[in-house]
Amino acid sequence: MVEPSDELASFSVVELASQELAGEALLWAIDTHNRTAHIGISLRPSFRGRGLGADVLDTLCAYAFTVRGLHRLQVDTLADNASMLAAAERVGFVREGTLRSAAWVYGGRVDEVVLGLLAQEWTPRQHLGAGSAGHDAARR
Numbered sequence: 001m002v003e004p005s006d007e008l009a010s011f012s013v014v015e016l017a018s019q020e021l022a023g024e025a026l027l028w029a030i031d032t033h034n035r036t037a038h039i040g041i042s043l044r045p046s047f048r049g050r051g052l053g054a055d056v057l058d059t060l061c062a063y064a065f066t067v068r069g070l071h072r073l074q075v076d077t078l079a080d081n082a083s084m085l086a087a088a089e090r091v092g093f094v095r096e097g098t099l100r101s102a103a104w105v106y107g108g109r110v111d112e113v114v115l116g117l118l119a120q121e122w123t124p125r126q127h128l129g130a131g132s133a134g135h136d137a138a139r140r
Contacts, residue, residue, distance in 0.1 A: 006030060006032055007028070007029065007030050008026060008027065008028050008030065009026060009027040009030065009063070009068070010024065010025075010026045011024065011025045011026065011060075012024055013025050013041075013043065013047075013052065013056055015047060015050075015052070020047075021044070022043055022044055022047040022052055023041065023042050023043035023044050023047060023052075023056075024041075024042050025039070025040065025041045025042075025056050025059075025060055026039070026040045027039060027040075027060060027063070027064055027068070027073075028040055030068070030070070034071070034072075035069065035070045035071035035072065036070060036071065036072045036073070036074065037064055037068075037070055037072075037073055037074070038073070038074045038075070038076065039057065039060050039064075039073055039074065039075050041053060041056050041057065041060075041084070043056075048083065049083070051087075053083060053084060053087035054086075054087040054088075054090045054091055054125070055125075057075075057087055057088060057091045057093075058091050058124065058125045060073075061073060061091060061092075061117065061122050061124075062124060065119045065122055070119065071118060071119050072116060072117070072118050072119070073093075073116065073117045074114060074115065074116050074117075075088045075093055075114075075115040075116075076099075076112050076113070076114055076115075077112065077113055077115070078103060078105065078110055078111070078112060078113075079098065079110060079111035079112065079113050080110065081113075085113060085115070088115045088117075089115070091117070091122075091125070092117050092121055092122055092123065093115035093116060093117045094115060094116055094117065094121075095113060095114070095115050096114045096115060096116045097113075097114050098111050098112070098113055098114070099111060099112040099113075099114060
């Protein structure tokens with residue numbers, strides 16, 4: 001486990017129902033001067049498609065905006081990652097642009113999509129802490 005620092009905060013994602021490790025999530029490239037950071041999420045294949053992505057994103061937003069006092073978060077994902085794009089947009093992230101041919105994947109070039117969310121735009125999702133969708137939690 002990596003301890004939080006000024007530049008990085010790393011978390012384990014645990015499915016609450018089973019207490020199984022579902023993946024990891026992190027804030028990286030944290031810029032304390034500009035109060036910005038990037039978000040990364042990696043879920044194990046068996047945990048994908050369960051709605052965990054939006055829950056984890058929302059949990060990271062809560063940490064970033066309320067604990068760390070950040071102003072802006074950014075998600076960079078491959079243009080064909082429909083699950084991440086949908087999860088980010090559900091939480092309130094806005095598509096800001098496309099980086100054409102920015103990633104090299106399986107021997108070919110693919111586009112990346114940049115999404116952003118400002119602290120004043122974020123509204124916590126109602127189910128967090130209530131357990132209604134309650135599959136996961138990001139834990140240090």
